[in-house]
Amino acid sequence: MDFLKSAVASAIAKGSSFPYSLGDRVDISDSIWTLHNATKRDDGSACSVFTFEIASNKSRLPLAKNAVRKSRTLRHPGVIKVLDTIETETSLYIITERVVPLSWHVKRRSLSEETSKWGLHTVASTLKFINDDASSVHGVVRASSVFASESGEWKLGGFDVLSSMNDEDAVIYTYASLVPDAARYTPPEVVKGGWETIKRHPLTAVDAYGLGILIYEVFNGGFSGGDQVGRTTNIPPTMQASYKRLCAANPKLRLSPKHFVEQGKKHGGFFQTPLIRLTDDIDNLGLKNDAEREEFIKGLDELSDDFPEEFFKMKVLPELLKSVEYGGGGPRVLGAILKIGSKLAQEEFNSKLTPVIVRLFANPDRALRVCLLDNLPLMIDYLPQKTVNDKIFPQMTSGFTDVAPVVREQTVKAVLSVIGKLSDRTINGDLLKFLARTANDEQPGIRTNTTICLGKIAKNLGPSSRSKVLIAAFTRSLRDPFVHARNAGLLSLAATMEFFTEEDCATKVLPVLCPSLLDKERMIRDQANKTLDVYLQRIRKFSSTMPDTVLPTSPSPDAPKDDARIGTSKDKSWAGWAISSFTNKLTAANGEIEPSANGAKPVEAEPVRSASVPRPTKPSPLSKVTPRPTAQPLGHRSMSEQIVPTTNDSEDADDVYEAWGAMDDDGGEKVDDPFSPVATTVFSTLGSPLASQPTPVPYDDGGEPDFAGWLAAQSKAKKTLPKGLSKTTTAAASPSRSSSHHSTTRSQSNATVKKIETKPKEEDLDDWGDAWD
Template sequence: MDFLKSAVTAAIAKGSSFPVSLGDRVDIGDSIWTLHNGTKRDDSSACSVFAFDIAANKSRLPLAKNAVRKSRTLRHPGVIKVLDTIETETNLYIVTERVTPLTWPVKRRSLNEETAKWGLYSVASTLKFINEDASSVHGAVRASSVYTSESGEWKLGGFEVLSSMKEDDAIIYTYGSIVPDAARYTPPEVLKGGWDIIKRHPLAAVDAYGLGILIFEVFNGFFAGADQVGKTTNIPPSMQQSYKRLSTANPKLRLSPAHFVEQGKKHGGFFQTPLIRLSEDIESLGLKSDAEREEFIKYESSPPFKHLCEINIQANVTFPNGSELDNLSEDFPEDFFKMKVLPELLKSVEFGGGGSKVLGATLKIGAKLSADEFNSKLTPVVVRLFGNPDRALRVCLLDNLPLMIDNLPQKVVNDKIFPQMTSGFTDIAPVVREQTVKAVLSIINKLSDRIVNGELLKFLARTANDEQPGIRTNTTICLGRIARNLGPGTRSKVLIAAFTRSMRDPFSHARVAGLLALSATVDVYTEDDCASKILPAICPSLLDKEKLIRDQANKTLEVYLQRVRKFANTMADSTFPPTAPTESAKSEARIGTSNDKSWAGWAISSFTNKITTANGEIQTAADGSKPPEGDAARSASVPRPTKSSPSTQLELPKDPKRPSAQPLNRSMSDRPVPVVRQKEPEPMEDEDEVFDAWGAMDDNDPDVDPFTAAVASPKISSPDPAGKASAVPFDDGGEPDFAGWLAAKSQAKKNPLPKGLAKASSTNTVATRATVNTAKPRTVAPVKKPIDTKPKDEEIDDDWGDAWD
């Protein structure tokens, strides 16, 4: 039957002439009213509708009519705001602001102490107004008569028996006992003498008793009956004494709601809380003077701004260190801040002179808004504030940017906020530049690639060379953290240049930041950059004057070495193609082999490989004769040994010193081979003589620079294109031309010179042949007469070694 009645009521309310659309029904327990969530047709705003069915509750109709009448006339911030009242033949309607029954959080015991005190203060203040200013008695103060608005404020309702004591026929005298559940909440003196007895007691005695019961319900969740009145279970200690005086059985000794509020507002009283102070002053914040606003906000100047690296920067800007708004707990009613505090703070910031002092709390509250609420209430204000030239306001905006960046659309950040931020990179105040660099980390994910790799990097390049060392340091840290947001084309080039420069910074913390940034971004560089650019830049830091930097340099170096080594293990052993195995005869001719493990073995093997792997045939001598078989591996300039006269075999000189080696690319047939006998080395006495020895390479002619001769580019003899023997005999430059010497010796025997001139001539010849310069080399004419290299029976004078003297 109740469901049918509700359906009929809803059908009537949905008529075209009804100004409100009824929604879901809200449970309010035992009441003469049914509560519905509604929506106003004219502006689609939310509201609540209290509906009374006349046919179903004829006996309580006077109570409903009294509530409608009193709701129209009673106006107070602590009273439910009535938007409209509608009376029909079948129903009574009271349209109010959107409210929720307080019994819901009370039964769940979800109210914290701070919020409970704030709500009780509001109810007590409203009862003070009703009793003293309106000279009336509410008569039904309890949890079911209190509602919470959308802003979280507690609003007093339940005006069924609200009566003025100036009226002789007040409704409370006649109908006070038919209020639902009246027996449980009626004061003891009324139970004994009826409602008329209230005329002989203080006017506020009935409401004071009901306020005491409300306090017990709020902190305990449920009120069973009169035996619980006055018990202090779960009541805050600071409130217990005043609570007992509210609940006393003697109405003349009861503490009135007005006195209850007064005791709570004393210094150190239970109503001296930040939330209560805020709620009292927030609506008039825009009208307060600067002194009053300072007293409310309670900002204190902070010490000079401190850099990330503990560098003090002096600036004519102060920052909030704390305020009532900042000290508010996280469990305070969010709806109150969204609906009541936030709009007033925004007005104060923009128009009331609050500025940065109020902005910090405003943005903290805004962080609790949904994306839609933030965009509608805060985004337009934030965009306008970024255009404000006030430095303190700009620093506060940048400092709180992480709280609101998630709710800011990307288009707004790119088109409106970042262009305003760029002025902070070049501001004359160091603290503004510092906060601007830090704010980059908050907005980097909202910026487009064009801005990040264009404008942003240009501004960071300026701050990387800032006169303040802390700003340079934080720029390096910023680049390290946004490294992966940079484009692949500019990332490594920019980061390597920035970090290596930071490692040369005279400020020690900047050098540490550069090393840390390199360690954090090791994966963004190529292996070639790691080996050729970064590792050489790290090495000087290994011997830094600061131990902190040396330690970090070692850690960073190890990180890059591990990466380079890991990549080197994946590389091929060589880029040269594998060579075919050579013949055993050729291997025997090599001076060194690949198995040679000495430090110079690779160089000797490389040289001999080129010789032993040469292709083609050895050309014949100038006279057309071929070397005998079996001597193919012997040099043409070395005489062949004979079995008949083993004593005639030439022995190599025992002096290990040889003339300076000539370049391999020069044909020895184009210039004579120097035959010089080097002197025995003398022991060096000190280090200077060692360097002197390296400086004098030619003892015969000190004017000749051996390195100049070595790098000279002589004319290379080209091979015979027809494949015929060259007119110039081949000389490998490895040993003296013994065959040529024998021929010269035979000619000398035919035309002997005086003995005194022989050695001088040889010496002059040697000196002439040993001289190396840049003149055009002369070509040695081929010997026409065949050389007889066959050993003779007679003993040869073995004086060829004189040529080395």
């Protein structure tokens, strides 16, 4: 028989005259109707089709026709919405909104207590309308007569025996017993006296009894027979007293649906729930004054996740959107909207919420902006990337410069939510500019959050500028007077180390980390030690892979090497390494000195001698006459004025200057540079041969001046003067010249003879050192 029904339905559905396309059959029990999901051919909208086959069930045709007739005339929010009715010679059709039988949820026991109370309130209010306003009796109130719409609302159907008590020939009197499984739900007075007896009892008695059975079914998952009527198993305690009165055996003592609703609505009653209050207020939200709207908004905070999602999607959400966009609903309403929106499918969200959210970001209300930013994590996954990058983020940027600190702070925090939907150009352009501004904000919390934000979005920054931006931002935060900002900088440096090269770690990060080791706050010192250890481990690991040296091998490894007198590799003093490095460069020089520009033959170097011993006289070469050089004035040249041979070390010194200057630019104190040109000259004097006149003649052996020998010579000069010298005036003689060269120079020059005082000065016995100044 079921196969036949399906075949007939399919044949009708294929007919060109039938405006609906039938789909799957929906199982519905205790009914004379078969239910199909369907769609309207004109627009493809969803609907349901109740079908009654006349040929297979002629005895119940009056019930079907009564249902069709009552469905056309009865209109109420709690009644199933009828779109159309069609009668043919073979079938009757009632086309309604898309519904599913409530018995599905009842058998699965998938209804929460809150949802069950909300649905029972709807059914009781609908029965109140039918009994009091329409003066009618439904007659078949049970779970199989109640349906759930797409919005989750409970709708009353099953109008097979719905009759007006003003009608003497009402269907209920004659055909009510033909309803499937009628005996199980029939009131006791009808069982005894038949349906005609309802005329002698209150009009509401039959439907009140059926409402009591429906309550038991909803909370217990079904109803088996009359012996369960009145039991309070699983019935909410606050509802038990009213429930018992609905199931009273005496019809005159039964509580009518109207009074049942009134008792539930009393203060502390079982119908005083957030969901029921929301339902009562949602339709008139736009008409409420400020106080009523505020009360409604408070009720939104009590909503929980076990409420029917469909109801909020289709009924509550549209009204809330109207309120927040045009009626001044405020942030609380927006919070409820986003909570509901998080349960929508992607297509539903884009069609219902995305356009509104884009418009709300342009709203100047700061409280609304903060609420949007707080709830971005709930909706960012639903928003398309192009919408976020092109429409939402440009509106967000005003928050970076807002005068209200809370707006600026929430905008910085919201970057973490939208960063995945922004293009590289937006991130490395506009976003970094605004974050650079908030990094210098007057509010320490905003500076701290900016540092944290940069650390978390480091992987999204462009590789070309990432290390420069991060190092500049984090090192700046290490100098922040706010302790948590400094701590955030240390944590961010540790978290983003992978984005820096080893050279950056050693030359840019470590130098700025070290001052934090002596921070006044222990928290900063501890974190600085941890961060420093992380960087040192990386640098040590990298340095272990580097070659021992990059210097080329010596071309003549067998060449003899002179040992330096001071600063050798065996010198273990604290300053030995510095001087040895310099002297070793000089002693390691190989090759020959090129001739001078005028072609003069280089002068042979003298053998090593002490500084206090006069040079021996050398015979002048007679085989070849050369022009004598211009006479030089005779005088005493201090050690610091001696000519130092020029080497390529000046270029290296320039690099050192630049490096130290760059470090000073970072805010360090200026100190005397030990590698300044003056200091370099002094070191060169101590470690290299001194030049005398245009022809380079070695002055000594390249070591320290023999101070002891010099003093001994001075002391001897006081006791025994050379022959021909008086105590008052003597000819100046340079101990560094040979006798022949000394006489030749003295005969050809008019240089002033310097007087030497042989008597030591009493006031200053240490003036011998003045020549080194």
